[in-house]
Amino acid sequence: MSSRSTTFKVIVIGGGPIGLTAAHALHLAGIDFVVLERLPEIFEDRGASLIVHPHTLRVLHQxxxxxxxxxxxxxxxxxxSFTADGHVFAEGNRYGLIREYHGHGPVAFHRAEILxxxxxxxxxxxxxxxxxDKKLTDITTSCDGVIATCADGSVFHGSIIIGADGVYSKTRQIMRDLALKENATRSWxxxxxxxxxxxxxxxxxxxxxxxxxxxxIQSKGKAIMYFSGPERGWFFLYKQLPRPTSERTCYTQKDVDAVAAEFAEFPLTQTLQVKDVWPRMLGAGLTNLDEGIVKHWSFGRIVLVGDACHKMTTHLGLGFNHGIQDIVVLCNSLRKAVRAASGSRVPSAKVLTGIFEKYQAVRMSSVCSLEGDVAKSGLETRMHAWQNPCYYLLSRYLSVPHTIEVLFMKYVMAPGFRKGQVLDYVPGRSALRARLAGFIL
Known part of the structure; x- marks a missing residue:
């Protein structure tokens, strides 16, 4: 389906995986758009991986x-599952169960490859x-449109702005400023x-x-997740902070090396330790592992998606998948509104407000698994890092039996995957291969 020109135009802030998801969805919807990425390269290699779950493969197929x-x-x-001294205490079948219930197991990709x-x-x-090289600096809104201004002086006019610019979203910050400028006493x-x-x-x-x-790999206050791909391996080393924080912290290479040294003797596999791979790193980064869901996902003609409005820990690999679901739910409604608009084909501000409110309500409802998945991801992280004796017992003993794993995957994880939505305006390009047939269940 080719993109067609309309007077309705979307400005997407952020050219990462969720920003590119928006580009695909908007193009297929026939809605004009522009994506503004602050970095000079789309394919920045940050040394990270993304886990793609079965319900997301459906959208990528579209x-x-x-x-x-x-x-x-x-x-x-x-x-x-290992302890820090290399003792294997569980060999689970979670990936096999996902394949059995959904037609395909989760897939690990290098982030830059997906981009x-x-x-x-x-x-x-x-x-x-x-x-x-389009770093957002300001947003101006009016009754009939928005203007995005970038650091290089370039200006972009559109009908709405979708903020897909991550956990430290500039779009979210400007949206907050605009809301409080309009009413300084409102809760935000x-x-x-x-x-x-x-x-x-x-x-x-x-x-x-x-x-x-x-x-x-589990221990008190520290944990590791390790994944192996066709050419790369990826690790995620978790260390409990002295106290929870909401402040953004900028880390140096010295900080990176110090944390890596603390994990040097930890196993990644039965034959590999962190110290074995550290000299051969292709990329690494250190950050605080933010969690939470913001209360306000939109204001006026601005709406947030992905990490800009909800953030979960990486232990279950669900963050990218939920960002895709945001775009699917939002674009399904946007396309209907654009097609329904008379004359200029531009939905009114009132209609757009309703779309944004409905989008957030749907994503936060039981129709979707967002709230539960934020909680489950945080639970898994705390279990693996043995945050207290209860988490330790749950992770080391109570969740290990095969029967418990089957029950968890079948009645906790599987229902969440089955709630995954697809673009309702894109017919299947071809019949999904037999191994993906479970997607329709």
């Missing part, structure tokens, strides 16, 4: 990129609308709406392990 994407990832198939395939999967006309989210209990060191390295491993 984009026409699934066949190109799957060979670049590794379907997870082997799960082990490249998502970008290259767009037609040339859509690629031209994705601009780099704080400048830093999330809190962090853990610090996270993430990185990638050339992996000699078989692809498809997804291991967790």
């Amino acid at each position: 984009f026409g990129i699934l066949d190109n994407l799957l060979p670049r990832g590794a379907e997870l198939n082997h799960h082990l 490249k395939i998502m970008y290259n999967g767009l037609p040339e006309a859509a690629k031209e609308k994705i601009l780099t 989210d704080p400048v830093h709406p999330y809190s962090a209990t853990y610090q996270l060191l993430f990185g990638s390295f050339p992996s000699s392990s078989p692809a498809g491993q997804g291991y967790d």
Whole structure:
């Protein structure tokens, strides 16, 4: 389906995975758009991985990129749980159960690979609308449109702004300023709406392990998640902070090296330790692991998606998947409104406000699994880091039996995946392969 010109135009702030998801969804909806990315490159290699769950593969199939994407990832198939001294205390079947219930297991990808395939999967006309080196500095709103101003002086006019610019969203900050400027006494989210209990060191390295491993390493106050792909391995090292914080912390290379040294003797696999791979790192970063859901997802003609409005820990690999669900729910409603608008095909401000409110209400309702998944992700992190004796017992003993794992995957995780929605205006390009048939259940 080709993009057609309309007088309704969306300005997407952020050219990461969720911003590119918006580009695909808007293009397929025939809605004009521009994506503004602050970095000079779309394919920044940050050394991180993304886990794509079965319900998200459905949407990527609608984009026409699934066949190109799957060979670049590794379907997870082997799960082990270690203690920090290398003792294996559980060999679970969580990935096999996901495949059994949904037709495909979760797939680990290098973040930059997903970005490249998502970008290259767009037609040339859509690629031209994705601009780099465009750092947002200001947003001006009016009764009939929005203006985004960038640090280089460039100005972009549109009908709405979608803020897909991550956990430290500039869009969210400006939206807050505009709301309080209009009414200084109104209740609004704080400048830093999330809190962090853990610090996270993430990185990638050339992996000699078989692809498809997804291991967790547990100890008091510290934990690791490890995944192996076709060419790279990725680790996520979690360390409990002295106290929870809502402030943004900027870490130096010295801080990165210090945290890595603390984990040097921790195992990643049965034959590999952190110290074995650290000299061969292809990229690493250190950040606080923010968690939470903001109360206000929109104001006027501005709306937030992804980490800009909800953030969860990385232990279950659900964050990227929920950002995609945001775009799906939002764009399904936007397309209907644009098509229903008479004359100029521009929905009124009142209609847009209703769309944004409905979008948030749906995503926060039992129709979706967002609230529960934020809680489950945080629970898993605290269990693996043995935050208190109850979490320790739950992780080391109570959740280990096979029967408990089956019950958890079948009655806790599976219902969440089945709630995944797809674009309602994109018919299947072809019948999904047999192994993906479980998606329709």
